[in-house]
Amino acid sequence: MNKPATIKDIAKALQISTSTVSRALRNASDVSIETRNAVQALSEQLNYRPNKLALSLQQKQTHTIGVIVPNLDYVMSNMVKGIDEVALEAGYTVMVCQSNESFGRETINAKRLADSLVDGFIISVSSETKVYDHFKKLNAPMVFFDRLAKGIHAPGVRLDNFEGGFIATEHLIEQGYKNIAILAGPQNLSISNHRLDGYLAALKKYKRKVEEDNIIYCDFNQHYAFLATEELLSKKKRPDAIFTISDRLAIGAMLAVKEKGLSMPDDIGLVGFNNDPVTSLVAPSISSVDQPAFDIGKAAAKLFIEQLHNDGDMRDVEVVLKPKLIVRESSLRRS
Amino acid sequence: MNKPATIKDIAKALQISTSTVSRALRNASDVSIETRNAVQALSEQLNYRPNKLALSLQQKQTHTIGVIVPNLDYVMSNMVKGIDEVALEAGYTVMVCQSNESFGRETINAKRLADSLVDGFIISVSSETKVYDHFKKLNAPMVFFDRLAKGIHAPGVRLDNFEGGFIATEHLIEQGYKNIAILAGPQNLSISNHRLDGYLAALKKYKRKVEEDNIIYCDFNQHYAFLATEELLSKKKRPDAIFTISDRLAIGAMLAVKEKGLSMPDDIGLVGFNNDPVTSLVAPSISSVDQPAFDIGKAAAKLFIEQLHNDGDMRDVEVVLKPKLIVRESSLRRS
DNA sequence: AGCGATGCCGGGAACGTTCCCGGTGTGCAA
DNA sequence: TTGCACACCGGGAACGTTCCCGGCATCGCT
Numbered sequence: 001m002n003k004p005a006t007i008k009d010i011a012k013a014l015q016i017s018t019s020t021v022s023r024a025l026r027n028a029s030d031v032s033i034e035t036r037n038a039v040q041a042l043s044e045q046l047n048y049r050p051n052k053l054a055l056s057l058q059q060k061q062t063h064t065i066g067v068i069v070p071n072l073d074y075v076m077s078n079m080v081k082g083i084d085e086v087a088l089e090a091g092y093t094v095m096v097c098q099s100n101e102s103f104g105r106e107t108i109n110a111k112r113l114a115d116s117l118v119d120g121f122i123i124s125v126s127s128e129t130k131v132y133d134h135f136k137k138l139n140a141p142m143v144f145f146d147r148l149a150k151g152i153h154a155p156g157v158r159l160d161n162f163e164g165g166f167i168a169t170e171h172l173i174e175q176g177y178k179n180i181a182i183l184a185g186p187q188n189l190s191i192s193n194h195r196l197d198g199y200l201a202a203l204k205k206y207k208r209k210v211e212e213d214n215i216i217y218c219d220f221n222q223h224y225a226f227l228a229t230e231e232l233l234s235k236k237k238r239p240d241a242i243f244t245i246s247d248r249l250a251i252g253a254m255l256a257v258k259e260k261g262l263s264m265p266d267d268i269g270l271v272g273f274n275n276d277p278v279t280s281l282v283a284p285s286i287s288s289v290d291q292p293a294f295d296i297g298k299a300a301a302k303l304f305i306e307q308l309h310n311d312g313d314m315r316d317v318e319v320v321l322k323p324k325l326i327v328r329e330s331s332l333r334r335s
Numbered sequence: 336m337n338k339p340a341t342i343k344d345i346a347k348a349l350q351i352s353t354s355t356v357s358r359a360l361r362n363a364s365d366v367s368i369e370t371r372n373a374v375q376a377l378s379e380q381l382n383y384r385p386n387k388l389a390l391s392l393q394q395k396q397t398h399t400i401g402v403i404v405p406n407l408d409y410v411m412s413n414m415v416k417g418i419d420e421v422a423l424e425a426g427y428t429v430m431v432c433q434s435n436e437s438f439g440r441e442t443i444n445a446k447r448l449a450d451s452l453v454d455g456f457i458i459s460v461s462s463e464t465k466v467y468d469h470f471k472k473l474n475a476p477m478v479f480f481d482r483l484a485k486g487i488h489a490p491g492v493r494l495d496n497f498e499g500g501f502i503a504t505e506h507l508i509e510q511g512y513k514n515i516a517i518l519a520g521p522q523n524l525s526i527s528n529h530r531l532d533g534y535l536a537a538l539k540k541y542k543r544k545v546e547e548d549n550i551i552y553c554d555f556n557q558h559y560a561f562l563a564t565e566e567l568l569s570k571k572k573r574p575d576a577i578f579t580i581s582d583r584l585a586i587g588a589m590l591a592v593k594e595k596g597l598s599m600p601d602d603i604g605l606v607g608f609n610n611d612p613v614t615s616l617v618a619p620s621i622s623s624v625d626q627p628a629f630d631i632g633k634a635a636a637k638l639f640i641e642q643l644h645n646d647g648d649m650r651d652v653e654v655v656l657k658p659k660l661i662v663r664e665s666s667l668r669r670s
Numbered sequence: 671a672g673c674g675a676t677g678c679c680g681g682g683a684a685c686g687t688t689c690c691c692g693g694t695g696t697g698c699a700a
Numbered sequence: 701t702t703g704c705a706c707a708c709c710g711g712g713a714a715c716g717t718t719c720c721c722g723g724c725a726t727c728g729c730t
Contacts, residue, residue: 017680057388072412096431315719352710389686
């Protein structure tokens with residue numbers, strides 16, 4: 001439990017100055033081979049570890065990235081893993097905070113991280129967040145991923161959500177479903193709007209009429225999805241397929257379909273979003289749009305580091321990755 | 336993008352010394368009411384935020400906790416949420432690192448965090464870890480949770496895994512299952528051993544004979560579980576129930592049971608562990624031992640902070656929380 | 671012999687705080 | 701008047717680094 005050795009200790013023991021020790025440790029020039037060896041030997045012996053605090057204070061950078069995410073579900077935790085991966089590689093440490101989808105929590109997390117003097121932020125905004133001033137105040141480099149911040153001029157990495165909504169809907173159409181409903185997410189989230197746009201575009205391409213009451217906005221909440229689906233299924237003009245903006249919603253929808261005594265995929269087709277492992281475990285297994293979560297995380301971290309080291313203005317950069325439809329039983333009417 | 340204001344800036348602007356500013360900001364004594372007001376007004380105006388780096392360097396504590404976890408699955412992410420909760424409350428920031436169940440990753444994560452000068456660690460060890468020297472070297476206060484480190488003399492918070500194994504097995508016995516197998520985890524993990532011990536104790540209590548080849552050690556891997564179960568089911572003396580040490584293993588087992596064309600819970604009973612949401616979504620839904628993940632996280636963080644502020648030796652403290660069996664279709668033979 | 675180049679090293683400031691200690695001024699009692 | 705308590709403030713060290721600058725040898729070249 002004795003105090004960690006410092007550069008001063010080494011200097012004193014070797015009767016040389018701290019400057020020389022510092023140089024010797026960093027293998028710089030201006031140090032004779034003998035002193036360098038002596039210093040390095042002693043530092044090893046004393047188990048010297050440079051004090052990052054002092055270093056950071058000096059050079060005004062901490063080599064730490066603040067990551068704020070709304071939750072740590074399957075997709076997010078993979079994205080974070082991706083961030084971790086490249087951050088570690090690049091010599092950065094990552095501080096992960098969960099906002100729990102709460103605006104207040106997000107704000108105080110941001111403040112805290114800023115006070116801890118992170119070099120910048122990698123953020124996915126909470127579903128509650130409608131205004132972005134708390135991010136602007138940070139006055140630090142940041143990159144958004146997955147759920148971007150509309151109002152902020154900063155680089156971002158995201159899935160092509162439009163494409164995701166499109167291929168899901170197109171697939172349902174190709175499977176012969178005629179009246180396709182959508183459980184969309186909260187209206188302020190761009191990801192849900194983009195998926196909805198993809199849905200609309202697919203309907204348009206195949207010249208299907210858009211029924212206004214086939215579009216349901218609801219929270220990312222399984223129970224809401226259940227209720228919404230119950231209502232959908234009791235309409236006169238009942239939909240014969242449902243596309244949901246997330247797998248959790250899909251689960252809720254599926255439960256409602258079962259409750260109603262309808263069969264899947266025959267009576268009702270279903271496609272979810274995220275390719276959560278659950279989708280392949282339930283019966284019937286649920287088709288879902290897979291997103292390259294790990295890669296999105298990696299791209300975000302790469303973008304962030306690039307931005308730090310690069311003087312060029314990258315605020316307009318937006319990396320968009322492609323989704324992939326995983327077809328399973330819930331939507332496979334014709335083989 | 337102008338530099339953040341420092342205490343010096345305020346001092347200079349107000350023509351007073353930095354010491355006085357420092358005192359005024361901390362509402363300390365030895366400052367006249369007027370100067371204090373002036374300082375606080377100006378600091379607000381300049382949006383002054385104390386530099387934590389400098390502070391930490393001075394007082395040799397960072398108010399940061401390093402958290403190392405093997406993964407961020409459902410249970411873990413809830414535990415981390417619990418840690419977050421009380422850490423935030425107590426004014427600490429949390430750095431979460433995933434070891435991905437890898438010993439090497441765990442080691443370098445620990446080193447990195449130590450270098451970043453966290454005040455201590457809250458750790459759940461990776462399944463690969465069999466030796467604990469890398470933790471001892473850290474020479475910092477630490478608390479283990481969930482998966483404890485046998486070799487290390489440090490406080491810990493864990494589930495009563497023995498109890499969990501016991502109630503799961505007892506439940507199966509009470510449901511009339513005669514020949515109960517267990518898919519245990521890696522042999523070096525204490526949690527899996529304790530659950531196994533609970534299983535054995537239950538068998539003993541009801542005077543059941545222990546069949547050696549009903550005990551299968553396997554990784555936390557769904558596919559292994561599938562294979563192991565296939566083998567179990569093709570024995571002459573086929574088991575009629577399986578208790579698995581985790582829900583992921585339970586899923587694997589269930590798939591194997593279905594593949595074999597056996598019915599559940601009639602031919603084969605099944606109980607998992609963790610109460611992952613998946614268990615209630617599959618058909619049949621899977622009985623599982625629920626652990627109070629959030630509370631375990633909270634307890635760990637509390638213990639950690641207590642340890643920091645407390646001079647007393649807490650190295651022998653071990654908090655043990657109780658599990659709860661959630662009975663679902665997979666093991667319910669008699670209603 | 672003189673001169674610059676080069677190799678090696680030390681001194682000290684700086685990063686932004688806190689904290690200890692000592693100093694000054696005022697008011698009040700002896 | 702002297703003394704003393706008290707309120708208020710400033711100076712400077714310290715935390716552990718790096719970095720700039722200047723100094724002293726030594727060497728080689730003219």
